[in-house]
Amino acid sequence: MKLGYNEIMITSMYFNDIKDFINLEIGIKRFQGNTERFHFNPIPLDEYSRKFFPNIETFHIYNEEDEEFDDGRIFKKVIWYDISYSQYLKEKEEGNECKHIKYTESDREKYGCPIPKNVSIIGENCFKDCYDLTTLNIPTTITKLGNKCFDQFWSLTSITIATTIKELWESCFDDCYSLTNISNENLMFVSKERIFMNEAILMSIKTPKNLQTINGKRVKMKNINQFNIPSSIHKLANNCFKECTLLTTIIIPTTINELGKNCFAGCSSLKEIVIPTTINELPDYCFYKCKSLSDITIPSTITSFGKYCFLWMCVNDK
Template structure:
């Protein structure tokens, strides 16, 4: 029964009972549905008392002995309060901009994430407590909170959205529980995903210490990191070279976009895709070796790499993005390769 909770399809449950005699009656033991149900699969779970709703468009049943629902998809705080009144449970609660206007600036402990523009232009906000239940700060979450002076980001936060602290002109102090690295322009944080956020314009101290200017080309990626987040090294003009460890499985889009001094980089075989704008306008990049593990080149991934004179095109690459070689130093040579579609040389934009 414990093992079958991880099944994805009703066929797996049926095959288990058909194939092994001593497991007959397994489905009947469940008092909740471990998978999404439809009209066909509902009849195989006759003793459900708690109905689990995994996705927004799941078929919902109110028949039999069902007396409680458990909602797993993302719901607003106001939706959670309505469901709670009916005795239902919500597992993934987001505090939205509308919720904040209705219930105030204190983030409820039940909330797991802050939504898009949650505190946008909240000029009365001077300080805020982010509870350890929060794992994500949405895009533009504290955008234009002009009176916000200090903030503490707990180690539970694994994702900070774009423009999260944009134009927080009074924000001078920030505490981050899981700080990895500080440069003049940005903060790198949150293992095992290396997430980059730009330092707010007037920020003076982080974790009680004055911000220290460090040359970004000193940065070493720890082997514990498994993913480089979107825009992670975006426009780091002093980055000349970097070694990506084999622990990295994904490069976020625009990861090295605008790294104008980047001359060399080694891509490990643990990566299978070079994403959108990944090396866009890396004008000092002279050569790159694409491992045979790569099967996709994203749109504009080597756009305007004007110094790129050498690049190997492996037979493993089956998908070429628009404009991925436009403006490259080896563009004319690449055009001779009949495997490369013509759209790879389009200017786009």
């Protein structure tokens, strides 16, 4: 099969470095001029790489520290990094597009508690100290809940965690003393320490102290001395099993390809674990304070160890 101009252009959209684009055009003569066909920049640009994409009309800003350009034919910007709702409104007026809009604490103080529908992230401390509110509607556009975003939301009695949420901080409901009901369509497991939910990224939160019902039914908390991860799970989120002090055994299936930070931190009763060859990295604080962990099988596929990964534990690695 012979690749044409369109096919190679689509393929090169996944390149990570300007050198890849240059090598393509040097190595295969008929693909010369590939970068000139782009009407957007598929990678972050600097003064050197900008000249290879002379026909850009839409400029994509992937990271906050990226260099920005508004020369040539550029008439619109697409911002991919997290941006506050207030800043989004300014960018919108200028005809720009924002992919990840965060509702911050200052946004909430300025625009009120109803979460705008185009917001995808609830920021850190966003609804902190909202003492009088009893309910809050979280739109299905939300994909991330920030750290302590509902901290001291004292009158909150019920909340729905939509399956669209792919990342949340374990302490997002700290000091929600009146929270008695949580709803989630993809509930996995409930223990005295944590509530596990969602696919294909397994997430968890601390079990609220006064929780009475989940999905409208009386809570039945199970002991978490053993935990079987379903094969439908591909990633364990940050803090997933953090401080599950009764957990002694866990089997990580080969469907798992990523472990989040603090994944097993503080699992003081965990004795042994086998890491599958599908995992390439052990993140920061992964087994921090796993004081009973004496046997751990680390495959040769592991190429990176995060900081304090094995701090404060006694272990025989295999």
